[in-house]
Amino acid sequence: MNTIRPLTAFTAPTRSSAPPTDKPDQFVPSDGSLLRPRSVVVVGGTDKPGKPGCTITRNLLASFPGETYVVNKRGGEIFGKQAYGSVSDLPSGVDMAVVTVPAEQVEGVLKECAERKIGSAVIISAGFDETAEGKGRAAEVKQFAHDHGMRLMGPNCLGVINTQVGLNASFAITPANPGNVALLAQSGGVLISLMGVAEEKGFGFSTLASLGNKMDLQESDLLKELQNDHQTRVVAIYTEGLHDGREFVEQAMKTAEKMPVLLLKGGKSSSGAQAASSHTGSLAGSTTVFNAAMKQAGVIQVQDEEELADLAMAFADQPLPEGRKLAVVTNGGGPGIIVTDNATEKFGLEMATLDPARVAALDARLDELGAPHAGMNNPIDVVGDAKEDRYRAAMTAALEDPGVDLALVVLVAAGPAEMEKTAQTLGELSRQYGKPVAASFMGGKMTAEAQKILRQNKIPTYSVPSRAARALGAMADYAEARRTSHAEAACALPAPDKAAAQAVLDRAAKAGRTMLSAQDCFDLLAAYHIPAVGSRLAQSPDQAVELASSLGFPVVMKIASEDVVHKKDVGGVVLNIKTPDEARAAYEQILGNVQQHKPDARIDGIQILQMADTKGTKEIIAGLKYDETFGPTLMTGLGGIYVEVFKDVKFALAPVTPEKAHGMLSELQAYKLLQGARGDRPSDVEGLSQVLSRVSQLGADFPQIGELDINPLLVSERGVVAVDARVSLRGRS
Numbered sequence: 001m002n003t004i005r006p007l008t009a010f011t012a013p014t015r016s017s018a019p020p021t022d023k024p025d026q027f028v029p030s031d032g033s034l035l036r037p038r039s040v041v042v043v044g045g046t047d048k049p050g051k052p053g054c055t056i057t058r059n060l061l062a063s064f065p066g067e068t069y070v071v072n073k074r075g076g077e078i079f080g081k082q083a084y085g086s087v088s089d090l091p092s093g094v095d096m097a098v099v100t101v102p103a104e105q106v107e108g109v110l111k112e113c114a115e116r117k118i119g120s121a122v123i124i125s126a127g128f129d130e131t132a133e134g135k136g137r138a139a140e141v142k143q144f145a146h147d148h149g150m151r152l153m154g155p156n157c158l159g160v161i162n163t164q165v166g167l168n169a170s171f172a173i174t175p176a177n178p179g180n181v182a183l184l185a186q187s188g189g190v191l192i193s194l195m196g197v198a199e200e201k202g203f204g205f206s207t208l209a210s211l212g213n214k215m216d217l218q219e220s221d222l223l224k225e226l227q228n229d230h231q232t233r234v235v236a237i238y239t240e241g242l243h244d245g246r247e248f249v250e251q252a253m254k255t256a257e258k259m260p261v262l263l264l265k266g267g268k269s270s271s272g273a274q275a276a277s278s279h280t281g282s283l284a285g286s287t288t289v290f291n292a293a294m295k296q297a298g299v300i301q302v303q304d305e306e307e308l309a310d311l312a313m314a315f316a317d318q319p320l321p322e323g324r325k326l327a328v329v330t331n332g333g334g335p336g337i338i339v340t341d342n343a344t345e346k347f348g349l350e351m352a353t354l355d356p357a358r359v360a361a362l363d364a365r366l367d368e369l370g371a372p373h374a375g376m377n378n379p380i381d382v383v384g385d386a387k388e389d390r391y392r393a394a395m396t397a398a399l400e401d402p403g404v405d406l407a408l409v410v411l412v413a414a415g416p417a418e419m420e421k422t423a424q425t426l427g428e429l430s431r432q433y434g435k436p437v438a439a440s441f442m443g444g445k446m447t448a449e450a451q452k453i454l455r456q457n458k459i460p461t462y463s464v465p466s467r468a469a470r471a472l473g474a475m476a477d478y479a480e481a482r483r484t485s486h487a488e489a490a491c492a493l494p495a496p497d498k499a500a501a502q503a504v505l506d507r508a509a510k511a512g513r514t515m516l517s518a519q520d521c522f523d524l525l526a527a528y529h530i531p532a533v534g535s536r537l538a539q540s541p542d543q544a545v546e547l548a549s550s551l552g553f554p555v556v557m558k559i560a561s562e563d564v565v566h567k568k569d570v571g572g573v574v575l576n577i578k579t580p581d582e583a584r585a586a587y588e589q590i591l592g593n594v595q596q597h598k599p600d601a602r603i604d605g606i607q608i609l610q611m612a613d614t615k616g617t618k619e620i621i622a623g624l625k626y627d628e629t630f631g632p633t634l635m636t637g638l639g640g641i642y643v644e645v646f647k648d649v650k651f652a653l654a655p656v657t658p659e660k661a662h663g664m665l666s667e668l669q670a671y672k673l674l675q676g677a678r679g680d681r682p683s684d685v686e687g688l689s690q691v692l693s694r695v696s697q698l699g700a701d702f703p704q705i706g707e708l709d710i711n712p713l714l715v716s717e718r719g720v721v722a723v724d725a726r727v728s729l730r731g732r733s
Contacts, residue, residue: 034120034151034217035162035207035225037095038066040169041118043087043109044100045070047078052124053100055171056159057081060098063168069094087112096120098159098169103127103134106155107141114148121145122169123155129213130156142215151221157212158188164206164231179204180233180316182226184219186211187266190238190305197309202455203316206231211239218244223251223261233259234315236308240266245629249297249653256298260315260478263299264308265290289627292651298481300474307470310462314471315478317458318436323405324476325352326469327398328379330410331386331417335442336379339410339465346466347473351378352404354397362397366390384414388421395426399433406436406472410465411450413443419450427457436475438468493658493690494529498701501527505702505729514728515562518607521725525710528698530691532722533612539605541587547608548583554611557586558724559594563601565726568641570597576611583608612714612723618673618683619712622692622722624654624699626706626730632699636661636692638670639712654696661692674715681717688713691720706730 045057060068072083128138159170163178174195185191188210326349330336343349366374375381382390430437441447454461462468522535538544548555559572571593574586621639637649650664676682709726
C-alpha cells in the first residue's frame with residue numbers, strides 16, 4: 001500500500017538577533033560537491049568571444065582557486081591553459097564538469113566523465129526538454145546519469161556561482177558580490193536580473209544556481225545543502241514549477257527553521273487545469289494548492305522580482321524584530337501618512353505608542369534644535385528643514401523605547417538636509433541598538449551618495465517608504481512565525497480499518513469504476529471513523545420501503561449514480577420522507593426525474609439515508625484532491641450548495657493533525673459562525689477538527705483517491721455528521 005509520509009512541522013529555531021557583520025560565521029572549505037568542487041573542467045571551453053564556453057573559462061580562471069581544466073577537441077592552449085582533446089585525456093581527480101557542447105554530444109561527454117569518475121556536471125547546453133526531439137534525448141541523459149550516480153544541474157542553464165569558495169562556473173558577466181543571499185533560479189535571465197539589482201542595492205550572494213530544465217537537481221536538493229551553510233542568511237527562489245512538491249515542502253520547512261525562504265512563482269495561470277468532478281476539484285486550482293503548500297512550508301511568497309530583491313536585502317543584513325511595532329521618523333508629513341496607512345493596512349505592522357516621558361524629552365530636544373512644531377505622534381515628524389541632529393535625536397528616542405520593534409527613516413531631500421551625515425548616523429544607531437532599521441531617502445540622484453553610505457552600513461534602502469514597510473512587515477511575519485510555531489503532537493485518534501477501506505477501493509477497481517457507488521462512499525467513511533448518517537442502497541420500490549423502515553423515519557432518498565454530480569439540479573433528492581407510502585412514491589419520482597434530465601446516466605439504485613437533525617447545524621465541506629505536484633490535499637470550508645459561489649475554503653497537504661485542521665478552520669470567514677454568531681450555540685469545532693484529520697489521513701493512506709467530497713458535513717454543538725459523500729479514483733478512463 002502506498003502511503004504519504006507526513007510532513008515535519010515548522011518548528012521554532014534559534015537565531016541570533018544581533019546585527020550581522022561582514023565576516024562569515026564560518027568558512028567551509030571545498031569538499032568536492034557541485035557547490036564546492038576542488039577542481040573543474042570546462043568541456044567545450046574556448047577563447048572565441050561570444051561563446052558560453054569562453055565566458056565560463058574566463059570566469060573560472062579569474063575566480064576559482066582550485067584547478068581549472070579545459071577540453072576542446074582542437075587542443076592547443078586556451079587562455080594559457082592546456083586544452084585536452086577529450087575528457088578521457090584528463091588527469092584523475094576532477095570533481096565537476098561544466099558542459100557547453102551541443103546537446104547531441106552531451107551524453108557522450110557524460111560517458112567519458114563517468115569513466116574518469118567525475119561525479120557532477122553543470123549542463124549549459126540547450127536542446128532538451130524545450131523541443132520535441134530533445135525530450136527523448138533528455139530521458140536518455142537522465143537515465144545514464146542516474147545509473148552512474150552522477151548529479152546534474154540544468155540543462156539549458158546559466159551555471160553555478162559560490163562566492164565563498166571563489167567558484168564562478170557560469171557565463172554571467174554581471175559580477176556576483178559576496179554576501180548572505182542564496183539565489184536559486186530556474187531562469188538564467190531572472191538570475192542575472194537579480195544580480196544586477198543586488199549590485200545596485202549593495203547586497204551580495206553566498207550562492208547562485210541556475211537550475212534550467214531541472215533534469216536532475218531540484219530546488220529541494222540545493223536547500224538540503226544550504227541548510228548547513230553558515231554564510232547564507234536568506235534563500236531566494238524563482239521557479240516556474242516544482243517537480244517534487246512533497247520533497248520541496250519538506251526541505252523548505254527544514255530550511256525555514258534556520259533562515260527565511262523567499263519564493264517567486266512564474267506561470268501562475270491555472271487555465272490549463274483539468275476538469276474536476278467534485279467541488280473540491282473545481283476549487284483546487286494549481287495556484288490555490290501551490291499557495292497552500294508554500295504556506296504550510298513556511299515559505300514567504302513574493303509577487304515580482306522587485307519584492308524578491310526588497311525582502312532579500314532586508315533579511316540579509318538586518319536582525320529579526322521582537323514584535324511588529326513600528327516607529328517612523330520623517331521630515332515629510334505626506335510620506336509619513338502614506339507609509340503609516342500601508343504599514344498598518346497592507347503589511348500587518350502596528351504603529352508603536354511611544355513612552356510619554358521619552359516623547360516629552362524628545363519634544364524638548366527638538367525644540368532646542370529649531371523644531372518647536374515637530375510632530376510627536378508616531379510618525380515622528382522632524383519637519384522639512386531637519387538636519388542630522390534632529391534625526392539622531394528622534395531615532396535615538398525611538399530605538400531606545402522598549403515599545404518599538406522596528407524603525408523606518410524617511411528623508412525627503414531638501415536644502416538643509418545633511419543626507420550623507422544622516423545616513424552615517426543611521427548606521428551607527430542601527431549597530432548600537434540591534435533593532436531592524438530600513439530607510440527611504442527620496443530625491444533621485446541627489447541622494448545617491450547617502451544611499452551608498454546606507455548600503456555600506458547594511459541599512460536596506462528603498463526608493464519609496466512603502467517598499468521599506470513591506471519588507472519590514474515580512475520580517476515581522478517571519479519572526480512571529482518562528483516564535484509561535486511548534487511541533488504538533490501526533491494524532492491520538494482511533495486507528496482506521498485500512499483493510500476495510502482497501503476492500504472498498506479494490507471492489508471499485510475490479511468493477512472498473514471511476515466513481516465509488518454511494519454506499520461504498522459511506523463504507524469508506526466508516527472505515528476511518530468519520531461519523532455519517534445511516535445509509536442503505538435500494539434497487540426496487542419494495543426494497544426502498546423495507547430499508548427506510550429499518551433505518552427509521554424520517555429519511556432522505558437520493559439518486560445513486562456516478563454520472564449525476566449535482567443531484568438536486570435534476571430532481572434526484574427527496575427530503576423528509578415520513579411513511580412507507582412516501583418512500584415508495586419518492587423512489588418512482590426520483591427515477592423519473594433522473595431519466596428525464598439524464599437519460600444516459602448509469603443508475604446503481606436509490607440511496608436511503610437517515611434524516612439528520614439539522615437544528616442549529618452549520619454546513620461544512622471536507623474534501624480531498626490529489627494534486628500531481630503535491631499529492632493528497634485536504635480542503636475544508638463553508639459547505640452546502642453555495643460552496644463554489646462563496647469559495648470560503650482552505651487547503652493543506654495531507655495528512656494534517658487535528659491542531660492543524662483547527663488552524664485551517666480558524667482562517668475561514670465561516671469560523672465566526674462555528675464559534676456561535678448572533679446568539680447561536682458554538683459548534684463542536686474540536687470534533688470537526690478531528691474529522692478533518694481523519695479525512696486527511698484517508699487521503700494520505702490511499703493516494704489512488706483522486707477527489708473526495710463530504711458535503712454537507714453538518715456541525716453543531718451536538719457533534720459532526722456527514723450526510724453525503726462522493727469519491728472518484730485516479731488513473732482510470
